[in-house]
Amino acid sequence: MDNRIGSTCHKCTCNLALKVFTLCFEIIGSLSAAAGVFFTCLVWIIYRRKQKLNLFILQKHAQSKSNTEEILRRYQSLTPKRYSYSDLKKATRCFKEKLGEGGYGKVFKGTLPDGRMVAVKLLKGSKGNGEEFLNEVTSIGRTSHVNIASLLGFCLQGSKRALVYEYMANGSLEKYIYSESLKSALGWEQLRKIAIGIARGLEYLHQGCSTRIIHFDIKPHNILLDEDFCPKIADFGLAKLCNLKDSALSMADARGTIGFIAPEVFYRGFGVVSTKSDVYSYGMMILQMVRGRTNAKENTDNSSEAYFTNWIYDCLVKDLQSHEVTCDLEETAKKMAVVGLWCIQMAPINRPSMSTVTEMLEKNIDELEIPPKPFLSCPSPQSHFSS
Known part of the structure; x- marks a missing residue:
């Protein structure tokens, strides 16, 4: 009797274990199937998203290409x-x-x-x-x-x-300003002619085109010299077009090269962005030409642009007003420095136009008025030049 009861209990225990095992197996199978379905759905969703993203990119690329081609067709008569x-x-x-x-x-x-x-x-x-x-x-x-x-x-x-x-046989103006081995190839008179040529090119962009062009990146690197050292303005990647009747330009972003950017381009408190912004960059370039061809760096303890500007201004004022030679600059160099200092006045209204710059470079040094000392401040209302 006891043996039958023990046998029955043993069978019940085995059956229970088998049922538990079967249940666990079914649960695991169900979870695996669910995980498989979930993973398959996830892969499908990622695949569809990727398809949609690729399609969106292709559409955007096609639209951008279409817009580009449309712009080029619009300017077909003007494009090379x-x-x-x-x-x-x-x-x-x-x-x-x-x-x-x-x-x-x-x-x-x-x-x-x-x-x-x-x-x-x-x-x-x-x-x-x-x-x-x-x-x-x-x-x-x-x-x-x-x-x-x-x-x-x-x-x-x-x-x-x-x-x-x-092709420009003599490369950019930059190497003639900063390279010790090539500086001797350009004398002061040659540099003055180059400065006048650049001024005439900018005057043409500002006044001579059917649509006014503001370059926004005038610097020695973007001035190319042909076999006769005739200067040519290049690199119009940052240029902006505006109507001739517009004296100011509305801009959302600053553009140019640090050291040559007019203050009003990055802070409107100095004035409006206009052709006078190119005049400022031109002035900084002219001062770089003077600086590169003199021993100004050796005469200043600090090589920053602001310090050099102050040094050259003080030097010129003492020299021109007292008629004493206080710095080793030739007359043409002094003339270029005076023009450069006029061009970098903080207030755009106090800077000359490029046509006036050309006239100034063709005058004698004693015919030029000494400019106010440039300094970083809010512009004064006084006007020295017309816009």
Whole structure:
């Protein structure tokens, strides 16, 4: 009797264990199936999201490309010849000879099928919808002046963007200002002529075009010199177009190169953004030309722009007012310094126009009025020059 009871209990225990095991197995199977379904759904959702994202990117790219092509069609009569990327590879022998490099990309020497030598600026990547690229193509396409670099063509093929300029045998003005080995090639009279040429080029952009162009990046690096050292303004990537009747320009962002940007471009408290913003950059460039060709750095304890500006101003005032030689500057250098100091007045209204700058550079030093000392402050209401 006891054996039957024990046997029955043992069977019940085994059956219970089997049922528990079966239940656990079913639960695990159900969870695995649920996890599999969940994982499959997750993969499907990610796949669909990725498809939608790719489609959105393609649509945006197509829209951007369509907008770019539309802009180029709109300015077709003003834009130069369009080249394919393979054309430029042939012209530059697969981009063999590099002329220079900057934040924008690299510049290579090339030869067009008709024998003309060119400089091909291969842009690095593409920003947004290519505003800077289109700026350069459309704005410089409106120009025709001896002191403006000629844009002969461009390439817009997928992500490949390039600009084809006339070749400048003597490179940029920058190397003649800062390089010890090349400074002797340019005397003060040659530098004055270069300064006048740049002023005439800017005067043309500000007054001579059907649409006024403000360059916003005048600096030695963007002034190219041909075989006769004739200066040509280049790099219109930051340029802005405005109507001739507009004296001021509305801008949402500061643009230019540190050290050459007019104060009103980054802080409206100094005044409105206008052609006078280019005048300021020009003035800083002229002062850099004076600084690079003198021993001004050795005569100053601090090499900052502000300190140099103060030094050159004090030096000129003492020299011109007392007729005593207080600094080792030739008359042409003093004249350029006076013009530069006028151009960097904090208040835009106190800066001369580029046509006035040209006149000043052609006068004798004793015919020039000494400018007020430039200093970083809110502009005064007094006006020395018309806008």
